[in-house]
Amino acid sequence: SGASADDLLTGLNPQQLDAVTYRGQALLIVAGAGSGKTSVLTRRIALLLRQREAWPSQILAITFTNKAAGEMRERVAQLVGDSARGMWISTFHSACVRILRREAEQFGFTKSFTIYDSGDSRALIKRLVKDHEADAFGFTPAAMQSRISKLKNELQDAESYARQANMSDPAERVFVEVFADYQRRLQKANAFDFDDLIGQTVYLFRAFPQVADVYRRRFRHILVDEYQDTNAAQYALIHELTRPVHGDAPEPYASNGMMIFEPDPHEAAGAEPGASLTVVGDSDQSIYAFRGADIRNISEFERDFPGAKVVLLEQNYRSTQNILSAANAVISNNFDRKDKKLWSDKGSGHAIVGFTGYSQHDEAQFVADEVESLRRAGMPYGEMAVFYRTNSQSRALEEIFIRSAVPYKIMGGTKFYERAEIKDALAYLVAIANPADEMAVRRILNKPRRGIGDVTETSIARFAEEHGLSFRDALAHPAQLGVGPKIQAAIALLDAVLREATEIMLPASGEVAPPTAVAEGLTLLLQKTGYMDALRASRDPQDEARLENLDELIAVTRDFARNNPEGTIADFLTEVALVSDADDLDDESGVVSLMTMHTAKGLEFDAVFVTGVEEDLIPHRISANEPGGPQEERRLFYVGITRARKRLHISLAMTRAQFGEVSVAMPSRFLQEIPAELIDWRQSPGDVNSRGGIQSRALNARRPGGSGGYGSGGSGGGSGDRFAPRALPKRDGLKPLSTAMDKFPNRVTAKVRDNGDLELAAGDRIRHDDFGEGKVEAITGEGAKRIAHVRFDAAGQKKLLVKIAPIEKL
Ligand code: ATP
Ligand code: MG
Numbered sequence: 001s002g003a004s005a006d007d008l009l010t011g012l013n014p015q016q017l018d019a020v021t022y023r024g025q026a027l028l029i030v031a032g033a034g035s036g037k038t039s040v041l042t043r044r045i046a047l048l049l050r051q052r053e054a055w056p057s058q059i060l061a062i063t064f065t066n067k068a069a070g071e072m073r074e075r076v077a078q079l080v081g082d083s084a085r086g087m088w089i090s091t092f093h094s095a096c097v098r099i100l101r102r103e104a105e106q107f108g109f110t111k112s113f114t115i116y117d118s119g120d121s122r123a124l125i126k127r128l129v130k131d132h133e134a135d136a137f138g139f140t141p142a143a144m145q146s147r148i149s150k151l152k153n154e155l156q157d158a159e160s161y162a163r164q165a166n167m168s169d170p171a172e173r174v175f176v177e178v179f180a181d182y183q184r185r186l187q188k189a190n191a192f193d194f195d196d197l198i199g200q201t202v203y204l205f206r207a208f209p210q211v212a213d214v215y216r217r218r219f220r221h222i223l224v225d226e227y228q229d230t231n232a233a234q235y236a237l238i239h240e241l242t243r244p245v246h247g248d249a250p251e252p253y254a255s256n257g258m259m260i261f262e263p264d265p266h267e268a269a270g271a272e273p274g275a276s277l278t279v280v281g282d283s284d285q286s287i288y289a290f291r292g293a294d295i296r297n298i299s300e301f302e303r304d305f306p307g308a309k310v311v312l313l314e315q316n317y318r319s320t321q322n323i324l325s326a327a328n329a330v331i332s333n334n335f336d337r338k339d340k341k342l343w344s345d346k347g348s349g350h351a352i353v354g355f356t357g358y359s360q361h362d363e364a365q366f367v368a369d370e371v372e373s374l375r376r377a378g379m380p381y382g383e384m385a386v387f388y389r390t391n392s393q394s395r396a397l398e399e400i401f402i403r404s405a406v407p408y409k410i411m412g413g414t415k416f417y418e419r420a421e422i423k424d425a426l427a428y429l430v431a432i433a434n435p436a437d438e439m440a441v442r443r444i445l446n447k448p449r450r451g452i453g454d455v456t457e458t459s460i461a462r463f464a465e466e467h468g469l470s471f472r473d474a475l476a477h478p479a480q481l482g483v484g485p486k487i488q489a490a491i492a493l494l495d496a497v498l499r500e501a502t503e504i505m506l507p508a509s510g511e512v513a514p515p516t517a518v519a520e521g522l523t524l525l526l527q528k529t530g531y532m533d534a535l536r537a538s539r540d541p542q543d544e545a546r547l548e549n550l551d552e553l554i555a556v557t558r559d560f561a562r563n564n565p566e567g568t569i570a571d572f573l574t575e576v577a578l579v580s581d582a583d584d585l586d587d588e589s590g591v592v593s594l595m596t597m598h599t600a601k602g603l604e605f606d607a608v609f610v611t612g613v614e615e616d617l618i619p620h621r622i623s624a625n626e627p628g629g630p631q632e633e634r635r636l637f638y639v640g641i642t643r644a645r646k647r648l649h650i651s652l653a654m655t656r657a658q659f660g661e662v663s664v665a666m667p668s669r670f671l672q673e674i675p676a677e678l679i680d681w682r683q684s685p686g687d688v689n690s691r692g693g694i695q696s697r698a699l700n701a702r703r704p705g706g707s708g709g710y711g712s713g714g715s716g717g718g719s720g721d722r723f724a725p726r727a728l729p730k731r732d733g734l735k736p737l738s739t740a741m742d743k744f745p746n747r748v749t750a751k752v753r754d755n756g757d758l759e760l761a762a763g764d765r766i767r768h769d770d771f772g773e774g775k776v777e778a779i780t781g782e783g784a785k786r787i788a789h790v791r792f793d794a795a796g797q798k799k800l801l802v803k804i805a806p807i808e809k810l
Pocket of ligand 2: 037038039225602
């Protein structure tokens with residue numbers, strides 16, 4: 001089955017053909033968006049298989065998201081049929097998990113290690129910041145987390161960092177303490193955080209060359225998509241995997257992974273050569289510098305892999321010329337880039353549609369209306385996507401979409417797996433798969449409520465410490481914890497349920513758990529602990545949704561069993577932990593996709609709406625002070641607009657409730673970089689008077705505080721007038737923002753917000769979507785039933801359920 005080799009090559013342009021058929025050690029394909037980079041990788045793999053140059057198991061392809069991996073696998077399967085099985089097509093993270101699951105025992109972990117996602121590690125870091133009183137030095141958990149993560153992405157650990165840091169600075173000392181303690185706790189919990197997955201695999205390969213050799217022998221062809229966004233750790237991983245197989249060459253690394261001497265290439269001669277490496281990337285689409293990605297990985301490829309072949313692709317097959325011209329014009333404003341000449345033979349196509357709304361709701365209504373008219377013209381919802389810079393922008397869009405009955409899904413928003421009830425259920429599974437994971441056991445201790453509070457938790461921890469037991473094992477000794485009989489009984493029951501579920505999911509060695517073990521075990525846990533019953537008994541409508549979510553999770557475990565008959569509980573948890581931003585539970589091709597521009601990378605749609613094209617959003621205001629920040633934002637905008645095949649819409653609002661205040665929004669400088677003749681403005685601020693009758697007056701389009709960078713590059717050709725004069729409704733002539741929602745009186749109120757554990761205390765000021773601003777007078781109740789008693793400036797006294805009320809703290 002499958003196509004012949006010739007078929008695999010038809011339709012490729014000469015450069016693509018060159019890239020698909022080149023056979024050498026190292027190949028770099030650099031090209032702009034939509035030029036077929038990912039397609040070339042896919043064809044290359046298919047050709048290797050079709051011509052039997054490689055076994056599927058000898059191929060390792062790295063994509064940026066699990067979704068992209070799935071698509072590539074499917075494409076290859078279409079081209080060559082069944083022989084696609086056994087290939088590793090995955091993200092860096094997934095590939096490393098697979099390696100670590102096999103090898104973890106080499107260095108003090110077990111196969112069933114837990115993966116801490118960023119919420120988990122934040123929780124742990126929060127505790128450590130408190131323990132070490134690091135907050136006294138101005139460290140927030142978030143800042144601490146991002147600093148640690150950055151260092152890990154550079155393959156630094158606490159020790160190596162301490163060696164170069166100024167340790168006479170007490171803030172540095174406390175940082176190093178927290179970092180080191182964090183790493184100890186992870187190790188003790190038999191857990192890796194996301195950064196460790198890669199960093200520890202690199203460490204493993206460096207410390208245990210014979211292990212590395214196994215993978216070097218295995219993977220003969222390594223292919224990496226979106227190479228511009230690899231960071232130092234990922235780069236090191238690729239480097240380790242593509243080294244020649246050691247043979248008997250001396251080992252240049254000490255057991256701690258530090259290089260002791262430069263390996264002599266001649267000494268390795270005679271050993272097998274390294275795997276062939278193909279990387280594709282576009283430095284104009286590098287959008288993860290803030291996470292340590294390094295464009296130099298592309299520019300220095302030829303130095304790092306001597307003799308590498310470089311192929312440039314110039315034809316764009318995705319977009320019409322209008323879209324491409326806009327993209328080219330915008331990106332040409334970045335100064336430190338090589339100019340690329342991307343062209344398309346698709347014809348100029350439709351003009352780009354521009355729209356300026358009065359508010360973000362107005363803007364959202366425009367998007368919904370356009371979506372409907374495209375739909376009527378025959379375009380499926382699944383071919384349309386709406387992008388924004390920050391997740392919080394999705395809310396206005398969602399409200400209008402619900403009201404307008406436009407089917408949509410949020411990709412990477414409030415993720416299913418981040419909901420509290422799902423995290424609880426997963427914590428139960430983790431407590432079984434990896435009892436050493438204290439965080440997981442602590443999490444389920446009082447969920448559902450069994451009267452186990454902080455005092456008991458501390459007693460358990462102390463008992464465990466004194467007797468050299470794990471926290472989990474301490475639960476087997478309720479009578480010795482010095483707690484009352486009721487609590488003893490509760491702990492004994494929890495312990496018994498955990499044991500029973502363990503027997504189902506992890507039968508004694510030799511026995512094999514049935515495929516349905518995870519589903520059965522999970523159901524048992526949720527029932528026998530009373531978790532489901534507690535939700536059923538509740539009158540909170542949210543709890544109904546929580547029950548549904550848990551049912552959904554059980555359905556996920558059943559699917560998993562069907563697709564992975566030999567899958568273990570650890571496999572299931574791995575899959576769950578790796579569900580990344582761009583991934584969703586099921587393929588809902590019939591709905592409009594909403595996502596951030598970051599998530600959009602690599603994807604394509606017939607129609608794209610880039611929303612919120614305003615200063616402070618794109619470029620985002622946090623980028624202003626980052627070196628290279630505005631340039632990275634421009635690349636992000638470039639990524640956004642180059643996703644569109646046929647229709648591109650660009651929109652903004654004049655006022656926006658954002659960052660806790662209603663502010664007048666300024667058009668993004670990037671708008672001015674698009675040649676005016678490419679955009680057909682449906683409504684610009686100048687039209688607002690005629691449409692909405694809103695009193696407006698001119699406002700100088702320059703930002704207060706004067707931004708020298710405004711319209712930098714000046715390629716807009718003096719077209720700044722398109723957005724000015726800015727209509728700024730006078731404050732007193734303007735209805736308070738809360739009633740901007742008056743336009744949508746039937747707004748769906750079932751859509752409530754999940755504020756998580758929003759911290760709120762008497763004296764705080766808040767803003768409510770409908771009631772405006774007010775002051776918190778008291779907080780009563782706890783957990784999901786926490787109630788804020790608020791005196792609103794205009795609306796008077798109200799009681800609100802903190803967890804779900806549409807409020808934000810000011
Ligand atoms: P990005 O930089 O956005 O990731 P890319 O360079 O990876 O883009 P692809 O996604 O591989 O580009 O290709 C863009 C579109 O062009 C796809 O729909 C692909 O099928 C199509 N395409 C690529 N090469 C050709 C070709 N030779 N003939 C026709 N269509 C092509
Ligand atoms: Mg691509």
